[in-house]
Amino acid sequence: MKGTNNRSTAIENTSWYALFSNGNGIKAVTLALGVMLHATNVYLATTVMPSIIKEIGGLEYYAWNTTLFVVASVIGSVISANRISKLGPRKSYQLAILVFSVGTLVCSLASSMPILLLGRFIQGLGGGLLFALSYAMIRIVFSENLWPRAMALISGMWGIAAFSGPFIGGIFAEQNEWRWAFGVLLIICLVILIISSLILPNTKSAKEIPSIPFLKLLMLVLASFSVSAGSIFENSSVNIAGVVLALFFLYMVKIRENKNSEVRLLPSGSYSLSSSLGKVYAVMFLLTIATSIEIFVPYFAQVLNGFSPIQSGYLTVLIAIGWTLSSILFSGVKADFSNKLILSGCTLMLIGLAGLTIISFPMDITSTSTKLVLTCIFLFAIGMGIGAGWPHLLTKVFSLAPKGEEELTSTSVTTVQLIATAFGAALAGLVSNIGGITNPGGFEGTQNASLVLYGTFSLAPLLAMIIIVFRNKK
Numbered sequence: 065m066k067g068t069n070n071r072s073t074a075i076e077n078t079s080w081y082a083l084f085s086n087g088n089g090i091k092a093v094t095l096a097l098g099v100m101l102h103a104t105n106v107y108l109a110t111t112v113m114p115s116i117i118k119e120i121g122g123l124e125y126y127a128w129n130t131t132l133f134v135v136a137s138v139i140g141s142v143i144s145a146n147r148i149s150k151l152g153p154r155k156s157y158q159l160a161i162l163v164f165s166v167g168t169l170v171c172s173l174a175s176s177m178p179i180l181l182l183g184r185f186i187q188g189l190g191g192g193l194l195f196a197l198s199y200a201m202i203r204i205v206f207s208e209n210l211w212p213r214a215m216a217l218i219s220g221m222w223g224i225a226a227f228s229g230p231f232i233g234g235i236f237a238e239q240n241e242w243r244w245a246f247g248v249l250l251i252i253c254l255v256i257l258i259i260s261s262l263i264l265p266n267t268k269s270a271k272e273i274p275s276i277p278f279l280k281l282l283m284l285v286l287a288s289f290s291v292s293a294g295s296i297f298e299n300s301s302v303n304i305a306g307v308v309l310a311l312f313f314l315y316m317v318k319i320r321e322n323k324n325s326e327v328r329l330l331p332s333g334s335y336s337l338s339s340s341l342g343k344v345y346a347v348m349f350l351l352t353i354a355t356s357i358e359i360f361v362p363y364f365a366q367v368l369n370g371f372s373p374i375q376s377g378y379l380t381v382l383i384a385i386g387w388t389l390s391s392i393l394f395s396g397v398k399a400d401f402s403n404k405l406i407l408s409g410c411t412l413m414l415i416g417l418a419g420l421t422i423i424s425f426p427m428d429i430t431s432t433s434t435k436l437v438l439t440c441i442f443l444f445a446i447g448m449g450i451g452a453g454w455p456h457l458l459t460k461v462f463s464l465a466p467k468g469e470e471e472l473t474s475t476s477v478t479t480v481q482l483i484a485t486a487f488g489a490a491l492a493g494l495v496s497n498i499g500g501i502t503n504p505g506g507f508e509g510t511q512n513a514s515l516v517l518y519g520t521f522s523l524a525p526l527l528a529m530i531i532i533v534f535r536n537k538k
Contacts, residue, residue: 083206083213087263091205092217094259098157098198100221100228101164101252102137102191107229107384109133109184111377112245114363115237122177124502127493128292130359132181133188134486135288139281140192141478142329144200147193149273153201154264158257160197164190165253172246196478205265226384234374277327280317284329284483287313291490296497303494310487330476331469337531341464341473347406347528348457348477349484351450354413354524356488357420357517358383360496361443367510369432382440386447387454395455402460406453407532413449413525416442417518424515449525495520 083092109129117123140160147156167186174180202214236245287310294306318335321328333339337346358380365376390409397405419442423435458477465473499516500509 080213083210083217088206088210090259090263092214094256094263095198095201095205095214096218096221097252097256097259098160098194099218100225101249101256102195103222103225104229104232104252105164105168105187105191105249106133107225107377107380108233108245108249110359110380111230111233111362111373112237112242114366114376115240115242115373116174116180117363119240119242120174120176120180122180123505124296124497125177125181125493126363126501127359127489127496128181129184130356130489131288131292131486131493132185133191134482134489135285136185136188137192137195138284138479138482138486140189140194141196141482142281143276144193144196146273146276148197148200149268152266152268153197153204154260154266157194157197157201157260157264160190160194161253161257161260162190164194165250165257166190168246168249168253172243172250192482201264222384223388226381226388230374230377230381234372234377237373275327277329280320280327280329283313283317283320284486287311287317288486288490291487291494294494303498306494310490328469329479331473332466333464334476334480341461341466343531343534344457344460344464345480346531347410348454348461348480350524350528350531351410351413351453352481352484353488353491354417354521355383355387355446355450356485356492357417357446357521358443359489359492360501360514360517364510364514365439367507368514369436379439379443382443383447386444386449387451388447390448390451391455394452397456399456399459402453402456403532406456407529409449409452409454410525410529410532411449412452413446414522414529416445416449417522417525419445421515421518421522424511424518426511492517492521 082088113126113129117126140163144156147159150156151159164187167183167188167190170183170186171180172183174183198218199215202211202218206214232248233242233245236242236248290306290309290313292306294303294309297303317329321330321335330345331341333341334345336342361380362371362373362376365371365379366373371379394405419438423438423442461473461477462470495517496513499513501513503509
């Protein structure tokens with residue numbers, strides 16, 4: 065009987081009730097709101113971008129809004145360990161909220177694309193810091209038995225954001241008041257700032273303050289900007305030069321990482337396809353890049369199909385929904401079957417992207433409603449494809465962690481995903497501009513751009529499949 069009571073107590077101590085009782089609830093909500101703010105902003109900005117372009121112009125910089133935001137998020141994420149050690153949980157969280165608020169305010173007042181891009185960069189810096197701090201503080205503000213529940217709660221905020229972002233952005237965009245969409249974020253910022261100032265601890269860590277790899281971060285930023293800068297020009301030679309310059313900066317990062325650096329971005333073996341960890345990272349990188357087509361989905365839908373901002377915004381969510389559902393459905397698959405599942409997921413992504421490419425061809429025989437249904441199916445398939453193998457790719461990363469670099473390996477997943485998103489956005493902008501989204505522009509240019517973008521990005525899951533097959537044979 066005593067054993068039964070002990071088991072019951074253990075279950076209660078790890079239950080959802082335990083997470084929201086004894087003062088834990090307000091802490092959990094605060095950290096969850098931080099992640100939701102960052103995630104909502106991602107979907108909101110994607111939804112309102114076509115409306116922003118109509119008012120202030122700058123279509124050639126369309127993808128820069130995502131590139132700058134994500135690059136800045138990488139910086140914020142990397143410096144989070146330094147900030148929380150130096151300032152403590154409360155002040156570091158306050159700093160993240162304030163930086164994000166400044167960026168959001170700049171976005172809401174932007175009268176030109178350069179000002180908006182500045183706001184997006186500041187937003188990304190605060191958002192990345194806030195995102196990383198929310199996860200890091202779980203270990204600080206909760207007892208270990210509550211970590212899994214807290215992680216699940218915070219991760220679930222992306223699902224909420226997938227609906228709240230397009231909804232908030234779409235409502236204001238349809239009223240030609242996109243600036244107020246950012247205004248709503250400012251209200252949420254104020255609420256989080258007040259609550260976090262009252263409940264988060266202010267004690268600083270007694271551990272050594274981690275250094276910030278400034279030079280490596282600079283080279284990553286320059287690599288992303290090189291691709292984005294090249295995308296502005298119509299000259300193909302300049303476009304290629306931008307990509308080559310980006311590869312040079314990435315190579316320099318690799319050189320710096322291989323020099324036994326004390327402050328690494330990624331664990332040993334991450335930059336080589338001859339290592340198992342390097343192959344897994346390469347697959348993750350390629351699959352994340354493939355999802356970057358979602359940046360232009362709302363714009364294509366509004367120009368080519370006449371969709372409203374809300375309708376086009378929710379098209380983007382289909383990838384996120386497919387990803388989430390597939391991850392849940394296939395997360396319990398045995399390890400022996402995981403390689404086949406990852407390969408099948410890549411195949412499904414290839415089918416989805418190839419399908420979008422085919423329906424982008426001018427065809428009078430296909431009605432608008434049929435194209436809409438097919439677009440939804442193919443976007444959902446892309447999400448299902450990456451979601452099927454993603455949990456197993458993460459498991460492989462953890463199992464392949466070099467000795468002594470286990471903690472770095474666990475945090476590097478976010479770094480790889482953010483870097484891939486930044487480069488994916490930059491490449492999407494480059495390819496779309498080459499496809500004619502700005503010249504000749506209009507319906508014809510946009511249609512051709514969608515065809516080139518989807519067709520080019522179909523190569524990403526195909527390359528991932530080749531790496532997986534080659535890895536399995538070896």
